[in-house]
Amino acid sequence: MRALGSDPGSEVVDALLEQTRRFCAREIDAQAIDATARIPPSVLSGLAELGLFGVTLPEVHGGAGLSLADACRVVDVLARFDRSVAVSVGLHLGLGTRGLVRFGTAAQHARWLPSLASGACIAAFSTTEPGAGSDLSALRAVAREDGEHFVVSGEKSYVTNGGFAGLFTVAVSTPGLGGAQRGQSLLLVEPTDAGFSVQREEHKLGLKGSSTTGLLFEDARLERARLLGEPGQGARMLQHILSWGRTLMSAGCCGGAAFAIEKALAHTSQRTQFGRPLAALDVVKERLARLRARHFAMEALVMETAAQRDDEALAVHSLAAKVFCSEGAGLIADEALQLHGALGFIEDTGLALVVRDVRVTRIFEGANDVLLTHLGTAELSRHATRPAATVSDELERALADLTRTLHTTHRLRIFRTPRLLHALGHATHWVMASRATTTRAQSTGQPSHHAMATLIEQEARSAVSRAATVTADDVVFHQVLGLERHGANP
Amino acid sequence: MTDIDTRVIHLIAQLVPVKEHDIKPAQRLRDDLGMDSVSSMELLSMLAEDFELDVGIEDVADVHTVAATIELVKVFLAKKAA
Numbered sequence: 001m002r003a004l005g006s007d008p009g010s011e012v013v014d015a016l017l018e019q020t021r022r023f024c025a026r027e028i029d030a031q032a033i034d035a036t037a038r039i040p041p042s043v044l045s046g047l048a049e050l051g052l053f054g055v056t057l058p059e060v061h062g063g064a065g066l067s068l069a070d071a072c073r074v075v076d077v078l079a080r081f082d083r084s085v086a087v088s089v090g091l092h093l094g095l096g097t098r099g100l101v102r103f104g105t106a107a108q109h110a111r112w113l114p115s116l117a118s119g120a121c122i123a124a125f126s127t128t129e130p131g132a133g134s135d136l137s138a139l140r141a142v143a144r145e146d147g148e149h150f151v152v153s154g155e156k157s158y159v160t161n162g163g164f165a166g167l168f169t170v171a172v173s174t175p176g177l178g179g180a181q182r183g184q185s186l187l188l189v190e191p192t193d194a195g196f197s198v199q200r201e202e203h204k205l206g207l208k209g210s211s212t213t214g215l216l217f218e219d220a221r222l223e224r225a226r227l228l229g230e231p232g233q234g235a236r237m238l239q240h241i242l243s244w245g246r247t248l249m250s251a252g253c254c255g256g257a258a259f260a261i262e263k264a265l266a267h268t269s270q271r272t273q274f275g276r277p278l279a280a281l282d283v284v285k286e287r288l289a290r291l292r293a294r295h296f297a298m299e300a301l302v303m304e305t306a307a308q309r310d311d312e313a314l315a316v317h318s319l320a321a322k323v324f325c326s327e328g329a330g331l332i333a334d335e336a337l338q339l340h341g342a343l344g345f346i347e348d349t350g351l352a353l354v355v356r357d358v359r360v361t362r363i364f365e366g367a368n369d370v371l372l373t374h375l376g377t378a379e380l381s382r383h384a385t386r387p388a389a390t391v392s393d394e395l396e397r398a399l400a401d402l403t404r405t406l407h408t409t410h411r412l413r414i415f416r417t418p419r420l421l422h423a424l425g426h427a428t429h430w431v432m433a434s435r436a437t438t439t440r441a442q443s444t445g446q447p448s449h450h451a452m453a454t455l456i457e458q459e460a461r462s463a464v465s466r467a468a469t470v471t472a473d474d475v476v477f478h479q480v481l482g483l484e485r486h487g488a489n490p
Numbered sequence: 491m492t493d494i495d496t497r498v499i500h501l502i503a504q505l506v507p508v509k510e511h512d513i514k515p516a517q518r519l520r521d522d523l524g525m526d527s528v529s530s531m532e533l534l535s536m537l538a539e540d541f542e543l544d545v546g547i548e549d550v551a552d553v554h555t556v557a558a559t560i561e562l563v564k565v566f567l568a569k570k571a572a
Contacts, residue, residue: 137507137524181517182508182524232521377528381547412538412545415531 013070017077019050024081033084033209034353037201047089048119056093057101061113068244069306072251079255083357084209086252088122091160095245096123099169099186103229103237108188112167121166125245126156126215127238133367136235139173139184141217148224150187152195152217158364162198162213166191169241170215171234178232186228186237195220206356243314246322246365250302253329256358257295260336263351264288267340284339291332293452298325300440301433319375320429323368326361333358373418376425379403380414395457398464399431410472423470430463494567498560501540505533515557523556537563543570
């Protein structure tokens with residue numbers, strides 16, 4: 001199976017990917033990483049020697065200066081061998097360093113980027129807190145000005161790379177800073193900073209080789225030069241950083257899914273039942289075809305997302321890609337395990353590990369349900385006033401009709417019924433995936449790709465049709481849960 | 491401050507962790523009151539319902555402050571009365 005976006009890549013990137021493949025095949029033992037909950041230092045240093053920690057960092061500071069799309073290709077390859085490794089590198093290239101690269105000062109670049117590009121320093125990123133997940137406005141970790149310093153107090157949770165990072169980009173509440181009374185800002189934190197400590201490693205379901213810790217700030221004093229970007233504008237910067245993070249995470253989902261499909265194809269072609277290979281049974285054939293189509297669509301959406309140059313467009317695409325790819329990776333890993341029968345339940349097969357590894361992708365970097373609600377909001381704002389007649393594609397027109405109907409029926413009240421926004425977001429991400437898949441199939445011209453695009457378009461139509469059946473009526477849910485119903489929506 | 495101003499601010503206070511008497515017209519819904527794209531739309535939805543106004547999404551694209559929110563309500567109340 002070809003690598004993500006390999007139609008076509010540059011020679012430099014293709015060579016890097018081939019080197020990475022060879023290194024991973026030789027040095028990475030996913031089962032051992034899972035069993036010991038640790039990536040061997042030799043693997044991390046080998047990846048650093050390949051230059052993977054500097055892929056997207058500026059050349060002037062020792063990086064390769066490659067694009068988000070190229071970084072996605074790297075993460076995809078890594079995830080085919082081990083998701084813990086992919087997450088560690090992907091986090092460094094996206095959430096960990098993107099803020100510094102995009103919003104940092106020349107002095108900040110000179111201080112940190114060379115060691116980040118070489119892999120001598122690994123980057124981490126943190127917004128989540130014990131009481132604040134997807135809702136950034138609920139951040140309690142706070143930084144207050146004190147002369148030329150910030151004094152930071154509070155806790156952070158679930159910080160990937162936390163155990164070995166040399167630099168943390170941390171989102172904190174900064175009331176009043178930069179004129180924003182409830183604004184957030186980003187701070188650059190080093191593990192040796194006084195008053196700052198990294199907490200114990202979490203014991204996780206999957207991705208056991210990756211480091212996940214908490215952070216504790218006990219009146220940590222940070223010099224003013226640690227402020228990243230504009231004071232009080234953390235939310236706006238986070239949108240860009242999270243867009244990169246979600247896109248790279250989606251690429252990792254593609255890699256994990258590719259591994260699972262390859263295993264399923266190999267097993268079903270070798271395993272004989274009822275006198276025929278499993279793959280010759282029509283039920284299995286359909287299942288394999290749908291899995292391959294889903295994976296093709298995941299890759300198409302990731303590459304379309306990574307190609308976005310406008311921040312707003314990247315933000316919306318990355319929402320769709322993150323949900324589509326994390327749900328797809330979960331589905332593909334589960335189905336591949338099922339196609340192995342009892343063997344799939346045995347750890348040695350490697351599929352149980354993929355199932356455990358990819359589960360969290362539906363949760364971190366924004367829980368999928370929250371992201372779908374945001375995607376529905378974005379779609380409603382974009383299409384509410386757009387005449388359906390201006391949309392030429394039939395599927396897009398169906399989505400535009402649905403959006404207009406929701407707006408006409410509910411007007412602003414729809415924002416008090418997130419289930420409707422969620423349903424619209426779900427339909428929207430399928431339509432975006434279908435559009436990207438069709439574009440990719442047209443670009444390759446291969447009959448199998450056109451067939452995959454047809455399957456995805458059918459699923460997208462179903463998603464739009466299902467969304468049209470969702471109503472604001474929630475009486476039955478209240479009855480099931482035995483809850484009293486306060487207020488009523490139409 | 492008019493009755494409308496007070497009613498709007500009272501409704502805003504139900505959605506943000508800021509005391510009613512600390513909410514001022516010049517404040518921005520996102521930077522100063524901590525709202526995001528969904529919660530700010532939810533606020534406008536509450537206002538439309540409370541004041542019984544027929545406000546569409548296209549009408550609220552430029553509403554980013556408390557003052558703009560109050561003005562939106564006044565404009566639509568005037569339209570309703572006309």
